[in-house]
Structures are given as structure tokens and as C-alpha cells.
Amino acid sequence: MAPGAPGPAATPGPTATPTPAAAPDAPGPIGPADPVGAPAPAGAGPAAGAGGVPAQPDWRRLSPRMLAVHPVQETARALPALLAVLVAGSSSGHSALWTLAGVAVTIGLGILRWATTSYQVSAEQVQVRRGFLRRRVLSTPRDRVRTVDLTSHALHRVLGLSRLTIGTGQSDRKEGLRLDGLTVAEAERLRVALLRRTASGQPTLPTQSTLPGQSTLPGQSTLPGQPTLPVPGRIPAGEFGAGGQFGESGQPTVAGPLDWSRADRPARETVLAALRPGWVRYAPFTLSGLVTIGIVFGFIYRLVNEAHLDPSRFGALRDLAHHLSQAPLGLAVTEVVLAAIVLVALASTFGYVLAFWSFRLARQDGGTLHVSRGLITTRATTIEERRLRGAELSEPLLLRMVVGARCIAIATGLRVGRGAERGGSLLLPPAPRREVVRVAAEVLRDPQPMTIALRSHGPRARRRRYVRALTLAAIVPAVLGVLWGVAGWPVWAPLVALVTLPAGALLAADRYRSLGHAVTGGYLVLRQGSMIRRRCALARDGIIGWHLRQSIFQRRAGLVTVIATTAAGRQRYALPDVEVGTSVPLVDRATPDLFTPFLVETPSR
Known part of the structure; x- marks a missing residue:
């Protein structure tokens, strides 16, 4: 059975819209005196264009300093082709001429890339327009902005530039909307402004149900036994997007006009962790x-x-x-x-x-977590805390042997599947386990998810692990024994391979010892894995569905795999080999409002 959504809800990301080719506008680079989307002075009212229609913000170009970066980037990408041109031209005796022509074309493409790229930031969305023969506009609604990542490679740092990437909760196969070539100061101001949520422009939501018996906002039902919405705090995932947060008026906060006056102020922050030598x-x-x-x-x-x-x-x-x-x-x-x-x-x-190098994790006053790191290439990632759906304690086998671990954020808008370092979801690099647990507790504002004792899965789950591990471990010496008898392989090969049996037994014991779960406060805690042990604290209000799955062997053993789906992190968090009698109470306790309507009371005999 699968109450709720069968899979993670996809959060809309940037949308690409082809437009006819046209000469881009050419306003100068933005600066402190001419901010993008800066609000009009008080009492002035909205700027109006022809016919009294409010004027949209101008299309802006990237910094002219990118003219020194784009040609270098294009030349590096075209290096294999340039080598091929050099080899091909050597047969005619004009290799130098052909190579210079190839370099000139590559540099020209880099300059054209800057000349045909412009962007616009308004109160509703962020748009990037690029292309010469094929013009495209990439748009992202501002209320879908989940994270902002600033990266500066070596050449960027020399020229005082930064690359800004906006995460919108899309799949990890796609990149977020990217502005490659803002000045460092402007990228920082835009980062702060994009992650601000203002009270103005909030939608008006009904405070009372219009139909008899419907649940009301903020959370009372007019029919007995009907589930209600939890308040205050986060809105369950799926309500008003991938989770929201109530403002002071009880309405969910939304994106408003860019508040550049607040963006220019230095952010007050509390340092949660910093790298130690x-x-x-x-x-x-x-x-x-x-x-x-x-x-x-x-x-x-x-x-x-x-x-x-x-x-x-x-x-x-x-x-x-x-x-x-x-x-x-x-x-x-x-x-x-x-x-x-x-x-x-x-x-x-x-x-x-x-x-x-220089790793630093801080909580800023705007309700964000800010991670900065890097020696040659610097990177700064900002995560909205209201998009945070939990934390993961990752312990690879070798790192676990020296009592080390690392902490990873479970949040919407961060890439997963390519390594936490590349995806920007790393909250703490490999460090002492005690320090990692402390940082995770600080991030979650609750120490219990990382310290609570977990419930084991019983003898049937343990037996299943030993059977699978020892069966696979016995195949290796058996195959080598056949090859010794048939193909004349040395006799020591199958004898040495017998060490796989005790190794398999140790692996099975470690896998079972790592298996466990618990429900505490606002979190569902899952742990599994041997080569990489992962302890995941998943916010219960971030779970959007459940999937209960049984293989033919699990049915015979009376076990089931429980999968919690969410819009954040890996989107599917599985807890294998849970006893059938334990699985339904576990799901019901974790998300009673979601699961209770699907339960049927069995009459007692």
C-alpha cells in the first residue's frame, strides 16, 4: 500500500523559452548607484512606461571584465579541437596559421558569449537571456529560489568576479540558473536580496472554509475526526510549494520586491563551525x-x-x-x-x-545557513532554513574507523547524487564525530535526532543479512574450486578465497548493527549502511508520501521496505527489512495527518 504521493513531488525549476533573435540592450554594469530591481523612492509610485504601464527593470549585462574570462574558458574547452587543427595543418605546412585561425575563432566565440548574454531581476522573477542565432530566455520565479551559490575560480578572483547559481529544487541532472560574471560586491548583494522574504505582496488566503466540514486555516476542522493542518511553523510539503513558513499574520511568506537597503547591511551571524587544522x-x-x-x-x-x-x-x-x-x-x-x-x-x-580551506558555517539573521570554503577556488552557499528538511550524518567505513564523520544538509534546491562537495549540501567536512553531531544538533535546533537510541529490526532482519552475505561470500571459493578441478588452477586459489566467508560474516554483522529507526519530536530518524553508514534525520512535515515495498523473499520472512518520499535531498529515504507489524504504526506515528485517513479499523473477534 502507498498512501500519499508515490514519489517525490518535482519542484518547478527554471524554464527555457526561445525568443526571436534581436540585438540585446546595452545598459552598463550594475553598481551601488544603479541596482537591479531597486524599489522606487517612497511616495514616488511605480515607474510607468508608455500608456501608463509599469516599466520593467532594464536588461543588464555581465561585468565587462568577463571579456578576459570567456575567451580563456572557450579556448580551454576547444583545446582538443585546436590540437586536431594543429595536426591537420602540419601536413600542408601551415600548422601555425591554422592554429592561429582556430584560436581567433575561439576567442571570438567567447566575446560573442558575453555580448549576447543579459539578465533581468524583477519583483516576480529572475531572467537570463543568451544566444545569437538561437535566442533563449531562462526564467525562475523568485518565490522558487531555494539556495544561492557563489563560486570564484582563480581567474575570477584575480578580476574580482563571481559566478552566482540559483537553486530552485530541480533534479540534479540540470544546472540552476547561472550568472557567470558578476562583480563580487554585486553578487553578494544579489544573494542577500534574493533570499529575503517580505511581508508585502502576500496572497490573501481564506481564514474560514467555504464548504461545510472543510478544515479551516490556521488548522481547526469543523467535522470530528478530520485531520487538521499543523500550525504554527512550517507548512507541510505540498502546501504552497515545497514547504513554506507562516509570517506574523498567519500567511505564508512570499518573495516581494528586492530590498536593496537591507542587502547592503552587513549580515549578523552566529558561527556554528570553522575548520581546525x-x-x-x-x-x-x-x-x-x-x-x-x-x-x-x-x-x-x-x-x-x-x-x-x-x-x-x-x-x-x-x-x-x-x-x-x-x-x-x-x-x-x-x-x-x-x-x-x-x-x-x-x-x-x-x-x-x-x-x-577557511571552511565556515554560520547562521545569518535572515533565516539562512551560510557555508563558505576554498583555497584557490572559493565557494559560498546560502541555504534558507525554511527549505531545510533535515540533516544526514555520513560515516564511510575508513572514516568510521578513526571516529570521523561528515554532515550533509537535506534541503530542497541542492543537487544530490554527484557528491555533497560538488552539490553544495555539505554542512561540515570530514571531522571528529563528536563535532559533527554537535553541528547537526545546532543546525536542526534539536540534539535528539543525532543522539537518540534507535530501534533494531529484529532477528528476521539479522538472519536475512547473514544469509545474503554468506551466500555471496561462498560463491567465490566455489567458482575457484571448479576452475582448480577443471582448468588446472593452483590449489591455493580456492583456499585463499575461503577468507571471504569470515569477511562476509563481519559485513553482515556490521550491516545489521547499522540498521535502525526512531521517531522523535519533529523528525523521523533512519540509519543503514556498512561501507557508508548514513544516519538521516528527516523532518516529519517534509514527508509527502510513503511507499511500502516487498520482494518475494521479504514476504516469506514477514518483512517490508518502508520508503519515505520528500522533495528534498535524495527524495527517497528507504528503511529496509522492517517487520510488517511494525511498519504501519511507524508510518502512522511519523505522519498521522497523512496516513490516518487510509487506515481501516479491523473489528475485534
Whole structure:
């Protein structure tokens, strides 16, 4: 059975609208004296255009400094094509001329990209217009703005520029609306202004139901037994968008005109966490450098292969290959493994310093969480707290061995599925577990979700984990035993493979120990995983539906997988192998207003 929505509700994101090609307006770059969408002076009334129609804000260009950035970006993207042009032109003896022509075209495309890009910020929406032959307008309603991300790469920082990305709660396969080339000061002012919610312009909602028996706002029902809306605080997800917040008048807050006077004031904030030098010791246990080494190795391999180079011609590589060929097999394997471990540890530490240098998490007075970090490339992400639907405590296996963890936000408008660091949902990098728990409690304003003891899933769930793990672990020595008897493989192969059995038993025990759930206050707490143990505290008012799923093996064992759907984070949070008799009370306790109407009382015999 699946009461509620069967899947996560998609939040509308930016919409692209093709428009006829036209010469873009050319007002100068915005500055403190000419803000985008600045309100008219008090008593002046709205600006009017022809026929008395209120004038829209002007279309603005990006900073002219981007003329030094776009050509460099386009040249880097076109580097493979330029190399191909160089090789093709070498056959005719005009390789330099062809290369210069290719570079000129690439630079011209970069300049054209700046010349055909403009944007507009009004009280209702943010629009970006780009394209020359195919003009497109990308629009985002301001009341759909969930997060604002500011990123400055090395060249951006030299020129005093920043890239502003607006998150709107869309899928992680798409990018948010992006303004690449604002000055740092203007990007910061626009960030603050976009995340302000004003009381003006709020919709008028009925305070009393027009139909007999309907529930009223703020939350009383005229029929006995009918569920009511919870007040005050957040509106349940699905009401007025992906969750809202009541204002002082009882109405949900909405986006209003840009308040530049407040945006210019320095934000008052409370620092929740800041990077400490000692946290670098957790970097080697993240294995993030493994991916970097793999990418670099693949690039070098392709380069050597395409250039028809012989690595044995280089003295150092020739000596290393000769040493490994002369050493015993066991010693050679040990040396290679140790060298790889050291290299991965160094790369992980270097990447940790680059990504999280000057890390800082603060709660600002505008009702937002502000995360800033980065050494060469700086990044600042601002999350509205009313879009926050919980927090996740992530503990990869190696990091858990040294009592470390990291904290990830569960919020609408943040990309997921590509790593928390890239998606901007990281609230705390790998750090001591005690510190991570403290920060999560500060973010949630409640320490219980991260400290409460969880309820185990019983002996049937434990037996299911042992059966699955040991069955898979027994397949490896069985296959190697067949190959030893049929293909003449060495006899030690299946004997060594028998170590998979105790390894499988340890894995099953750890997976069961990690499995648990609890309902506390306003949160549903779920925990599972072994290689990466995740403890998720999901706000109960952010759950928009449930999905109960059973495989044929689960039906025989009397177990069910309970999946809570939400518009935030991964959108599906599963709790596997819950006893059938426990699943329905768990769902009903977590969201009684959502689930109770679907329950039928069974008459007692």
C-alpha cells in the first residue's frame, strides 16, 4: 500500500523559452548607484512606461571584465579541437596559421558569449537571456529560489568576479540558473536580496472554509475526526510549494520586491563551525584522492598512447620497471600497494586542503545557513532554513574507523547524487564525530535526532543479512574450486578465497548493527549502511508520501521496505527489512495527518 504521493513531488525549476533573435540592450554594469530591481523612492509610485504601464527593470549585462574570462574558458574547452587543427595543418605546412585561425575563432566565440548574454531581476522573477542565432530566455520565479551559490575560480578572483547559481529544487541532472560574471560586491548583494522574504505582496488566503466540514486555516476542522493542518511553523510539503513558513499574520511568506537597503547591511551571524587544522588528519581516510589519481593516470595513458611514446625510454621509469621485474612477486606487489596507499593519502590530503580551506558555517539573521570554503577556488552557499528538511550524518567505513564523520544538509534546491562537495549540501567536512553531531544538533535546533537510541529490526532482519552475505561470500571459493578441478588452477586459489566467508560474516554483522529507526519530536530518524553508514534525520512535515515495498523473499520472512518520499535531498529515504507489524504504526506515528485517513479499523473477534 502507498498512501500519499508515490514519489517525490518535482519542484518547478527554471524554464527555457526561445525568443526571436534581436540585438540585446546595452545598459552598463550594475553598481551601488544603479541596482537591479531597486524599489522606487517612497511616495514616488511605480515607474510607468508608455500608456501608463509599469516599466520593467532594464536588461543588464555581465561585468565587462568577463571579456578576459570567456575567451580563456572557450579556448580551454576547444583545446582538443585546436590540437586536431594543429595536426591537420602540419601536413600542408601551415600548422601555425591554422592554429592561429582556430584560436581567433575561439576567442571570438567567447566575446560573442558575453555580448549576447543579459539578465533581468524583477519583483516576480529572475531572467537570463543568451544566444545569437538561437535566442533563449531562462526564467525562475523568485518565490522558487531555494539556495544561492557563489563560486570564484582563480581567474575570477584575480578580476574580482563571481559566478552566482540559483537553486530552485530541480533534479540534479540540470544546472540552476547561472550568472557567470558578476562583480563580487554585486553578487553578494544579489544573494542577500534574493533570499529575503517580505511581508508585502502576500496572497490573501481564506481564514474560514467555504464548504461545510472543510478544515479551516490556521488548522481547526469543523467535522470530528478530520485531520487538521499543523500550525504554527512550517507548512507541510505540498502546501504552497515545497514547504513554506507562516509570517506574523498567519500567511505564508512570499518573495516581494528586492530590498536593496537591507542587502547592503552587513549580515549578523552566529558561527556554528570553522575548520581546525587538526581535521586534516581525517583527509587520508576519505579516499577522495583515488578518483583524482585515476583521472590523471587515464589522461597520461591516453596522451602517451596517442603520441606513440615509449615509457621505457625515460631513465626513472626504466629503472623502476627493471626493479619490479627482478624483485620477488610478493615483494613487488607489497611495494606497489604501499606506494599507491601513500600516493592516495597525499592526494586526498591535498584535495582536502584545496576544497575546505577557511571552511565556515554560520547562521545569518535572515533565516539562512551560510557555508563558505576554498583555497584557490572559493565557494559560498546560502541555504534558507525554511527549505531545510533535515540533516544526514555520513560515516564511510575508513572514516568510521578513526571516529570521523561528515554532515550533509537535506534541503530542497541542492543537487544530490554527484557528491555533497560538488552539490553544495555539505554542512561540515570530514571531522571528529563528536563535532559533527554537535553541528547537526545546532543546525536542526534539536540534539535528539543525532543522539537518540534507535530501534533494531529484529532477528528476521539479522538472519536475512547473514544469509545474503554468506551466500555471496561462498560463491567465490566455489567458482575457484571448479576452475582448480577443471582448468588446472593452483590449489591455493580456492583456499585463499575461503577468507571471504569470515569477511562476509563481519559485513553482515556490521550491516545489521547499522540498521535502525526512531521517531522523535519533529523528525523521523533512519540509519543503514556498512561501507557508508548514513544516519538521516528527516523532518516529519517534509514527508509527502510513503511507499511500502516487498520482494518475494521479504514476504516469506514477514518483512517490508518502508520508503519515505520528500522533495528534498535524495527524495527517497528507504528503511529496509522492517517487520510488517511494525511498519504501519511507524508510518502512522511519523505522519498521522497523512496516513490516518487510509487506515481501516479491523473489528475485534
